[in-house]
Amino acid sequence: MSEKRIRVLVAKPGLDGHDVGAKVVAHALRDAGMEVIYTGLHQTVEQILATALQEDVDVIGLSILSGAHLPIAGKLMAMLRAEKADDIMVVVGGNIPRRDHEKLLAMGVSGIFPTSTRFEGIADFIKERVKDR
C-alpha cells in the first residue's frame, strides 16, 4: 500500500478516569489499519496539543465522559487555530448528549461518536474525512 497510514492521537483530557472507551476505540482503530497513540489519563489540553504536534498526527480523538466536553473541545479548537494546526481533524467520543452535538460541530469538531457508536462508523468516517483534507 502506497498510502500513508493515518495517525490518530486518542486523548483523555481532564481529570476524568473513565478510559475504557478510549482504549477500546484505540484498539479498534488500530485493527482498522491506523497508527494509534494513546495519551493516558489526566492530560491537559496543552499536553494533548503538544503530543499531537510532536507525533504529527492527522486526527485527535478526545474521549470525554465527565460532561466537560464543551469547555475542553472549545479550548482545544482555539489552541489548534492559534498554533495554525487546524488541519488536524478533531473528533469527540464519549458521553455526549445529542443536544450538544450542534455546539461541538460549530466549534469546528468534525465528528461526534457517542457511547455505543459502531467501530466501523468511526474508522470509516476518519478514513473518508482524512482523504478529503
Place this chain on the structure above:
Amino acid sequence: MSEAPREAKGEKGKEEKKPRPVVLESGIAVKPVYGPEDLGDFDYARDLGNPGEFPFTRGIHPLMYRSRPYTMRQYAGFGTPRETNERFKYLISQGQNALNVAFSLHSQMGIDSDDPLAEGEVGRVGMAVDTLRDLEVAFDGIPIDRISASLTINGSAAIMIAMYLAMAEKRGVRLSEVRGNAQNDILKEYIGRGTWIFPMEPSMRLIADTIEYCTRHVPKYYPVSVCGYHIRESGANPVQEIAYAYCIARAYIRSVMERGLHPDEFVGRFSFNFDIHGNILEQVGKFRAARRLWARIMRNEFCCRSPDSMQMKMIAGGGGGGLTVEEPENNIARGAYYALISALSGTQTMALCSYDEAYTIPSKKAALISLRTMQMLVEEMGLADTVDPLAGSYYIEWLTNEFERRIMQEMTRIDALGGIVKLVADGTVQREVSRQAYLLEKRLQSGETVKVGMNKYRQEGAEEEHAVEFHEYDPAVARGKIEGLRNVKAERDNEAVRRALDRLRDAARGKQNLMPYILDAVRTYATVGEMTNTLKEVFGTFKEPVNL
C-alpha cells in the same frame, strides 16, 4: 427427570433439536439441566455450613435480613457541600439509612477548587471538598452516630478520612466510636477509575497507614473497601473481578502485617465492593463462591481464628456497565433485576446505579426510584424472609463450586506471574482488561451479546434523551466554592497551617504513620491541595504505564 440431563450432555441423544450452546461471561459453559450428579461429593457442612458459620457460603449472619435488612446506600453528592447536605437529608427522609458520598473529580485527585486544573470540574460529578469546613457543612444536622457515611475516595483517601474523623471529633464523637467506611483502594484505581496521585509504593504506604491507624484508634471504622467493581467495569469478567480484588486485598493485608499486626486484628474491618450486572444466576454463584473462598483464604493462608476476619462483607451494587444510553427507562427494569441479584446473594449493603447514569449524575427522581427498588424487595416482596433461598439448587451449588475453582486458578496465575502489585505497576493487568473490554464491545456490536433496546429490538431514530433530566454544570457553583475557600484561608491561622504542613513533609520523608500528621494539618484547615502537594514534593506522582 433423568432423561433431560443425558440429552443435554449430547450422549447418544435422539436427533432432536440440539440445545444452543451457552457460555457465561466468566467462560463457564452451562448445560440446560443440572442434577445431583453435578454436585459430586457435596458435603453440606464442608461446602456450605449454616448461615453465620464457616465457610459462610450461605451468608455471614445466622438470620441475615430477618434480623437486619441490607443497608441502602445510594451514591450522592454534587455541587457544594450545602447542596449535598440537602440531598443527603432528602434521601434520609425517604428511608435511606446510610450515605455514600460522591466527591468532585478534583477533590478525588487532591486538587483544590481554585486550582486551574479544577476548572470546569468543581462540583460536576460530586461534592467539592477543600477543607474540614466543607465536611462540617456537608454533615451538618445529620446524625452521624446512626447514619454511617461511606466515602468514595481513593487517591486522596487518607486526607478525606482524616477530615471525616476531625469533623466527627468536633461534633463530640470520640474516635473510638466513629463509624463509617472509605473506599481507599488505590490498586484498583491504577487498573480502572484512574484517580491515582502518588506512585505505587507511597500509595501502598498510605493505605497501610490508614488501616493501621484505624485499627489502633478508630476500631469501628472500615478503612478500606476493596473494589472488584471497577475492575469488572473496565473489562474484567466476573471470575477476574473477584480474583483481582482478593489479590489486592492480600497485598494490603501483607503490607499491614509488616507493621506488626496480625490479620485478626484488622481484617474484620475490610469490606468489598462488587458489581451486579449481567447473567442473574452467574452473579449469585459468584458471590456465594467469593464468600466461601474468602473464609478459606483467611483461615488457611493467613491463619485467622476470628470469624470476623473470615466473613466477607460486601456492598454488591452499581451495575453501571450493564445500563444503556438507548431507551434509558429500560434501566429502571435492569436496576430492579440487579437489586434482586444482590439480595439473593446476601449482600450487606446495596446501592444501585440510577436509570439516568449512562448520561449524567443521578437526578433526585432517579435516585428515589433506585431507593424504592431496594425497599420493595425487602418490605414488599419477601426477600428478607428466608436466608440464602437458592441454596441446595443443583445449578447454583455447581456454579458456586465452578466459580470458586476458577477464581483460585486465576489468583494462582497472577501470583505465578509476579503478583498483583507488579502486574499493575507494569500495566499488564490494565492491558489484559482493556483487551477484554474491546472483545466485549465487539461482541455487543456484532449482536453476539444481546442488549435489549440497544443491539436488538432497537427503535431507529427514537428520541432517547427525553427521559433524562440533565444535571447542568453551573459556573456559579465554582465561583461560590472558590470564594468560600478564600474566606476559610483568610480566617484560619496560616502560620499553624504552615507548621503542620512542614511536619507532614518531614514525616513523609521518614517511615512513621502519616495519619496523625494529616489529622493535625486537617485540624488547622489546611486544604486538600496543600496537603497533597506537600506529599507530592516527597513522593512524586504516578507515571501511568500506557500500553494498549
